[in-house]
Structures are given as C-alpha cells and as structure tokens.
Amino acid sequence: MLILNNATKEYDDVIVFKGLSHSIEKGKIYSLLGPSGCGKTTILRILAELEKPSKGNIDLQGQRVSYIFQEPRLLPWETVRKNLELVCPKKEIKKINEILELMELKDYSNAYPKELSGGMKQRVAIMRAFLYPHEILLMDEPFQALDLKLKTKLIKEIYNLHQSMKNTILFVTHDLDEALLLGDEILILSPKPAKIVKKFTINIPQAERKPDDMQFxxxxxxxxxxxAPI
Known part of the structure; x- marks a missing residue:
C-alpha cells in the first residue's frame, strides 16, 4: 500500500521532506526513528490528514486512521469511561471493561482526567485509540510519560492488541529500545529534508525480544x- 506518493512538505523556506514515497504492508508495525526535528511527527499528521503535503499526495485506500498524540488530549469534563465510550461503537462497549482491566485502570473508570497521573492519562489515550474503529494506528511517542516498568508492559499489551486486531501501526519514537521491542520494521530517517535512508526487518518473535540481544x-x-559511515 503506497501511503506517500512523491510527497513534499515545506514551511516557508524550510523543506521538511521532498519527493518522499513509501509503501507499507497491511498488518505490520513500523517504527520511525530519526534525528530530532527531521519530520517524523509531520509525516504522521499528513497521514492523519491534519496537514496537507505541499506537493504530491497520500493514499490510504479508504482505510480509517486512529491517532495517539504525544499528549493525552482527553476531554477534562468527562470520566475515563465516558472518554472511551464516546469513540467506541455500541456493539463493542463490552470491550471497555476488558481493556480497562488490561491497562490496570478498572478502579479509575469513573475518575476525571484531573484525578489521574500523567502516565495514567496516557494509558487512557492509548485505550481510546484502540477502541476507535480503524485499520491504521498512528502513534507519536506514546510512552514518553511512562516509567520503564509500565512502558515495557504496555509495549507487550499493545502488541497483543495489534495481533488480535491485525491493524497496521506507524510508531514514531526517539527511543531505540522501544522501536526494537515493538516494530516489525525499523525505518531510519535522515535530517531535513528527510528521506528514508535504511530499513531494518526484525524477525525475532516479539515475546522473545530483548534489546541487549540485538546489540549489533x-x-x-x-x-x-x-x-557516521557504516
């Protein structure tokens, strides 16, 4: 599936990327790594149609998109459960209890965002994105507010949810270990104007991955x- 077709993005005199084309395979997880400011978030925003490319186009073939932002963006006047119910199809409402338990937030279903820690709010945002009907999930550094133990647990749970849904995930991160633990393919972007300089395929089963075992x-x-040259 060709998602970017000769796409260029410019802000005044700054060229973020130029003539960028890339295809993805449905049902895979793609981790995007690159230097700060190279345009990783801009790529996600264009795929989510929050911004338009300056030239070229995108083609998601009618597939629906869900988005996990860097910040939770919960409705502050609604409870955790209501934030989830607002995006969840009625026939899937029973999944809310399951995912609340999975994310260890069942006891906070009637709490308001102001009563939650930053990490808890981000977990609600992750749940909301998975409950929203979609085929493509865009994740923009979703683990940055979480401690290492919770981050490791959520990576496993997100992978399990992905396996059950067979959705396609594009995951922006600055953390190499996160990229290796979750991604089926790692895409390395250059500085602006960004281009994909190399792709790494990870064939190790997710349950068996340990960053220390992938040192090379x-x-x-x-x-x-x-x-640096390789």
Missing part, C-alpha cells in the same frame, strides 16, 4: 542516526 542492530542504527 542497535550499534548500526546508532551509527546511522549519528551520520
């Missing part, structure tokens, strides 16, 4: 991100 890949990706 980590070193190679780190060299790319630091613009």
């Amino acid at each position: 890949i980590k070193e190679e990706i780190t060299r790319l991100l630091n613009h």
Whole structure:
C-alpha cells in the first residue's frame, strides 16, 4: 500500500521532506526513528490528514486512521469511561471493561482526567485509540510519560492488541529500545529534508525480544542516526 506518493512538505523556506514515497504492508508495525526535528511527527499528521503535503499526495485506500498524540488530549469534563465510550461503537462497549482491566485502570473508570497521573492519562489515550474503529494506528511517542516498568508492559499489551486486531501501526519514537521491542520494521530517517535512508526487518518473535540481544542492530542504527559511515 503506497501511503506517500512523491510527497513534499515545506514551511516557508524550510523543506521538511521532498519527493518522499513509501509503501507499507497491511498488518505490520513500523517504527520511525530519526534525528530530532527531521519530520517524523509531520509525516504522521499528513497521514492523519491534519496537514496537507505541499506537493504530491497520500493514499490510504479508504482505510480509517486512529491517532495517539504525544499528549493525552482527553476531554477534562468527562470520566475515563465516558472518554472511551464516546469513540467506541455500541456493539463493542463490552470491550471497555476488558481493556480497562488490561491497562490496570478498572478502579479509575469513573475518575476525571484531573484525578489521574500523567502516565495514567496516557494509558487512557492509548485505550481510546484502540477502541476507535480503524485499520491504521498512528502513534507519536506514546510512552514518553511512562516509567520503564509500565512502558515495557504496555509495549507487550499493545502488541497483543495489534495481533488480535491485525491493524497496521506507524510508531514514531526517539527511543531505540522501544522501536526494537515493538516494530516489525525499523525505518531510519535522515535530517531535513528527510528521506528514508535504511530499513531494518526484525524477525525475532516479539515475546522473545530483548534489546541487549540485538546489540549489533542497535550499534548500526546508532551509527546511522549519528551520520557516521557504516
């Protein structure tokens, strides 16, 4: 599926990317890594049609998109449960209790966002994105407000939800370990104007992945991100 077709994005005199084309395979998880400010979030926003490319186009073939932003963006006047019910189809309402328990937030279903910690609010935002009907899920650094233990748990749970839904995920992160733990493919972007300089395919089953066991890949990706020759 060709999602970006010769797409260019410019802001005044700044070229974020130029003539960028890329295809993805349905049902896979793609991790996007690149230097700060290279345009990773801009790519997601264009795919979500929150922005338009300056030239070229996108083609999602009619597939619906859900989005996890860097910040939770919950409705402050609604409870956790109501924030979830507002996006969940009525026939799927029973899933809310299941996912609240999965995310260890069942006891907070009637709480308001102001009563939750930053990490808890982000977990609600993740739940909401999965409950919203979609085929493509865009995730923009969704784990940055979470501690290491919870982050590791959520990566596993997100992968399990992905396996049951067979959705396609594009995941922006600056954390190499996150990218390796979750992604089926790692896409490395260059500085602006961004282009995809290399792709890594991870064939290790997700349940067996340990960043320390993928040291060679980590070193190679780190060299790319630091613009050193391989």
